[in-house]
Amino acid sequence: MTSTTTSTNTTTSTNTMTSTATTSTIASDGFTLDPADREAILEERAHYPYPQAASIEALKIVQKRHGHVPDGAIPAIAETLGIGVADVEGVATFYSLIFRQPVGRHVILICDSSSCFLTDYEELRDAFIAHLGIQIGQTTADGRFTLLPVCCLGACDRGPTILIGEDLHGPVAPDEIPRLLEAYA
Amino acid sequence: MSRILQSASERRAETHPLTWRLHDDQSPVLLDEYCRTQGYEAVTKALEQYTYETLTEEVKTANLRGRGGAGFSAGFKWSLTMKGDDVPRGYIVCNADEMEPGTFKDRLLMEQQPHLLIEGMIIAGFANRSKQGYIFLRGEYHRAAASIQRALADARAEGWLGPDVRGSGWDFDIALHTGAGRYICGEETALINSLEGKRANPRAKPPFPGQSGAWGLPTVVNNVETLCNVPGIVNNGADWFQALSGDLSSDGGTKLYGVSGKVNNPGLWELPMGTTGNRIIELAGGMRDGLTLKSWLPGGGSTGFLLPEHLELALDFDTIGKTGSRMGTGLLTVVADSQSMVSLTRNLEEFFSRESCGWCTPCRDGLPWSVKLLRALEAGEGEPGDIELLEQMARDLGPGKTFCAHAPGAAMPLASAIHYFRDEFERGVTRPKGKAHADPIPVGSV
Numbered sequence: 001m002t003s004t005t006t007s008t009n010t011t012t013s014t015n016t017m018t019s020t021a022t023t024s025t026i027a028s029d030g031f032t033l034d035p036a037d038r039e040a041i042l043e044e045r046a047h048y049p050y051p052q053a054a055s056i057e058a059l060k061i062v063q064k065r066h067g068h069v070p071d072g073a074i075p076a077i078a079e080t081l082g083i084g085v086a087d088v089e090g091v092a093t094f095y096s097l098i099f100r101q102p103v104g105r106h107v108i109l110i111c112d113s114s115s116c117f118l119t120d121y122e123e124l125r126d127a128f129i130a131h132l133g134i135q136i137g138q139t140t141a142d143g144r145f146t147l148l149p150v151c152c153l154g155a156c157d158r159g160p161t162i163l164i165g166e167d168l169h170g171p172v173a174p175d176e177i178p179r180l181l182e183a184y185a
Numbered sequence: 186m187s188r189i190l191q192s193a194s195e196r197r198a199e200t201h202p203l204t205w206r207l208h209d210d211q212s213p214v215l216l217d218e219y220c221r222t223q224g225y226e227a228v229t230k231a232l233e234q235y236t237y238e239t240l241t242e243e244v245k246t247a248n249l250r251g252r253g254g255a256g257f258s259a260g261f262k263w264s265l266t267m268k269g270d271d272v273p274r275g276y277i278v279c280n281a282d283e284m285e286p287g288t289f290k291d292r293l294l295m296e297q298q299p300h301l302l303i304e305g306m307i308i309a310g311f312a313n314r315s316k317q318g319y320i321f322l323r324g325e326y327h328r329a330a331a332s333i334q335r336a337l338a339d340a341r342a343e344g345w346l347g348p349d350v351r352g353s354g355w356d357f358d359i360a361l362h363t364g365a366g367r368y369i370c371g372e373e374t375a376l377i378n379s380l381e382g383k384r385a386n387p388r389a390k391p392p393f394p395g396q397s398g399a400w401g402l403p404t405v406v407n408n409v410e411t412l413c414n415v416p417g418i419v420n421n422g423a424d425w426f427q428a429l430s431g432d433l434s435s436d437g438g439t440k441l442y443g444v445s446g447k448v449n450n451p452g453l454w455e456l457p458m459g460t461t462g463n464r465i466i467e468l469a470g471g472m473r474d475g476l477t478l479k480s481w482l483p484g485g486g487s488t489g490f491l492l493p494e495h496l497e498l499a500l501d502f503d504t505i506g507k508t509g510s511r512m513g514t515g516l517l518t519v520v521a522d523s524q525s526m527v528s529l530t531r532n533l534e535e536f537f538s539r540e541s542c543g544w545c546t547p548c549r550d551g552l553p554w555s556v557k558l559l560r561a562l563e564a565g566e567g568e569p570g571d572i573e574l575l576e577q578m579a580r581d582l583g584p585g586k587t588f589c590a591h592a593p594g595a596a597m598p599l600a601s602a603i604h605y606f607r608d609e610f611e612r613g614v615t616r617p618k619g620k621a622h623a624d625p626i627p628v629g630s631v
Contacts, residue, residue: 109325150366
């Protein structure tokens with residue numbers, strides 16, 4: 001995002017718009033909100049008395065399609081909901097499960113809270129780092145996996161636990177990693 | 186996929202109001218079966234036989250205390266909620282943002298028996314004259330989300346939700362709101378901000394949510410397990426609820442207790458409130474691999490460490506509160522003798538440091554500082570005064586210094602770990618004064 005204006009009069013459907021040409025709008029970075037996503041966001045808006053309440057769900061809708069939330073999606077969501085760009089940006093930079101950079105096709109959330117820590121999380125983390133060849137917070141070169149920490153996954157009776165997409169796994173032994181990841185192409 | 190480790194034959198309606206319907210194969214209890222087994226009878230009874238005042242009074246008499254960890258009387262909370270003919274109708278919000286380290290009980294109830302929660306919310310909504318309910322569910326609970334969504338649709342189709350609930354003339358519906366991470370969303374007022382689509386910073390109190398909560402309207406926030414206790418109280422009465430815990434506790438009801446850590450059978454059990462830690466760890470099959478229990482957390486990362494001798498105490502809010510710790514969520518985290526308390530405390534403070542919303546200075550700046558000191562002690566590179574500084578910080582992070590309970594929650598394991606295991610911390614002090622911590626904290630290091 002290159003422009004700093006806070007106008008909410010954002011063009012979201014103009015793929016050809018360049019950031020240098022926009023003085024009264026925020027650059028969309030070539031982002032176009034998918035009509036189905038726009039529909040889904042408006043549907044979410046109906047669940048609440050005020051549209052801002054749907055902003056987190058809107059970010060999740062966009063992320064579901066794109067893997068992350070591109071900068072250009074922020075003004076698009078703001079316009080769709082009729083709320084301020086800064087409000088959407090504020091939320092999009094607060095919540096840990098909203099990704100603002102491209103991530104791998106599969107995000108591995110590894111629980112690092114106390115119960116998993118006590119059931120040998122550190123060994124599991126080191127095994128993931130060794131197996132994937134990346135550090136926590138990084139994505140593999142082939143774009144397949146991103147490894148991120150997450151706070152307590154609420155499955156402490158099965159620690160150490162990880163969440164890949166919607167799949168909870170636990171307890172995961174370090175030597176099970178290669179076989180476990182086969183299911184995620 | 187949490188597991189209740191009592192088999193179906195051990196769980197009965199009279200004694201296990203939260204779990205008696207649950208299947209051994211962990212499949213969810215659907216609407217038909219729920220209704221065949223007394224389901225939604227409490228809604229009918231509440232709508233026909235109670236006013237919102239008498240309903241609140243019944244729950245107050247039952248002494249149902251908040252199962253999210255604070256232990257505040259649910260009925261008393263309801264009685265403080267503004268409601269009346271001249272007050273706009275507000276919201277009942279279920280706090281289903283289960284993220285307290287070591288806690289996995291609400292997951293069980295939501296995945297396997299969502300109708301009990303919905304029934305409890307309908308009754309709570311009626312008692313508080315709410316116009317709408319929201320279930321604030323953490324984003325990572327995908328199975329629970331699917332289970333709740335289906336249950337809401339099924340309940341709506343049968344007229345338990347929607348306009349004119351079962352012909353009562355009362356309109357009430359519930360929507361599912363899923364989060365996008367951040368532990369702080371579990372704090373009552375931060376949760377309301379998050380529900381409104383804002384950053385999850387806590388709000389100043391007063392006004393309390395009961396006066397001005399979601400979108401400025403009276404709002405009641407109750408935990409999943411708390412709400413799941415409501416149908417039983419309405420069906421069987423406050424006296425029955427009180428009697429569930431017998432002589433074990435002055436708090437009524439049962440509790441979903443659990444154990445995690447290096448025990449043989451980690452899991453969940455529904456037991457009378459006031460069951461001892463010893464009994465629960467016995468049910469968990471004791472420590473595994475020949476380990477010995479050195480310490481334990483009674484109910485999550487924001488509770489204080491206790492010693493093996495405290496396991497004989499009744500696990501209820503007042504008894505554990507007298508030790509200086511808190512019962513919290515009542516799910517025990519056990520620590521083996523081979524575990525360094527300095528490392529574990531460092532892990533906990535890293536958690537609180539990362540999850541601080543950054544609103545208040547002591548929390549935002551103090552917690553990363555505590556992590557830096559703990560890392561030094563863990564590496565055997567601490568200096569004289571470090572432990573005293575950590576103790577000072579635990580005091581400065583305590584109640585009343587910040588908007589919410591996040592910092593006091595972080596202070597509790599820190600202070601108690603040093604209190605009970607000071608020698609382990611002292612072993613990390615090896616450097617001369619003034620040499621160890623010259624470097625600033627690297628940005629983004631915690």
